[in-house]
Amino acid sequence: MLNRFVAATLLVAAASLLPTGFMSAQTYSTPLPTVNDKDVALLRQDLQAKAKQLITKNMQLTDSEAAAFWPLYDQYAAEVRKVNDTRFGLIKHYAQVYKTMTAVEADSMVKLLADADQTIISLRMQYLPRFEQVLPGTKAALFMQLDRRLDNLGNVQLASQLPAIKP
């Protein structure tokens, strides 16, 4: 059972990496997104609302847990939103300079993206003890699991919409 559990995980990971799949959808000719700031704001609002719905469905909080959890969640989500502001700003800049991007610009953008990734992980670890204070351990851990998966999902989805840097 144990090995089957791990093997299933790895099998799917292997299957996902077929060259005809993921990366072929991200060639240099992938068109740049043409949405405006208002579209992006609406999309982000929609994703935030859906993330909240998903957390609600999966957490199955009691009334007293919910009363303590949601204010803290909103505070955490506001911190995460600041990091995502940086990520979306980077995407906008990436689209603007894509065709004429210099080595310095490319380097700067990937470093800022790396900073954003590190900040998100740090935020999650900083907030975990606070969620532990308002939820039973398994529920606090479940929230972190969900939050991590949602962030990863958003990142993969965003990346799928952008062409790779043209060397």
Add this chain to the structure above:
Amino acid sequence: MLKKSIAALLILAGVLLVPAAMLAQQQQQPAQQTQQSSTPAVSDQDIQMLRADIRSQRKQIIAANMQLTDAEATKFWPVYDAYMQEVSKNADVRVSLIKEYAQTYDNMTNQQALGLVKRWGALDQAFTNTRVNWMPKFEAVLPGKKAALFYQLDRRLSQLIDLQMMSLIPLIGQ
């Protein structure tokens, strides 16, 4: 209940490229539930082989996208291989955490759950730090834009692999 949450996560992965459907319907999909139960039992050796296959395909994708000259390739691949050795150490710990998660899943205590997510978070931090720490080494052997492209590809592939892995791991307590 366990199967239900596996199905939910499979759907979560399945909607990756469908923004409108993202996260909307993640529960109650019995048709998806057979994927784990039909997977044959395998040994640690099989797991090692699968991981080697993932590494090989990752390398092929990097090679196909980087368009390295012969001179660049000569310098790049030894650094890449050394980098991947570091990444593999992190992955070894992830596999052992997944095993521990599976072993404790049915009767997981609050302390075990918190301990696992904290260790997972520490692994995420270590992996992201590894990637950042290696950037100057790639910049030393590649032109700036190609080094940035490598970072971009590596990040995307890592996130995709992680997402696919997580799609088969049931959520805590479900």
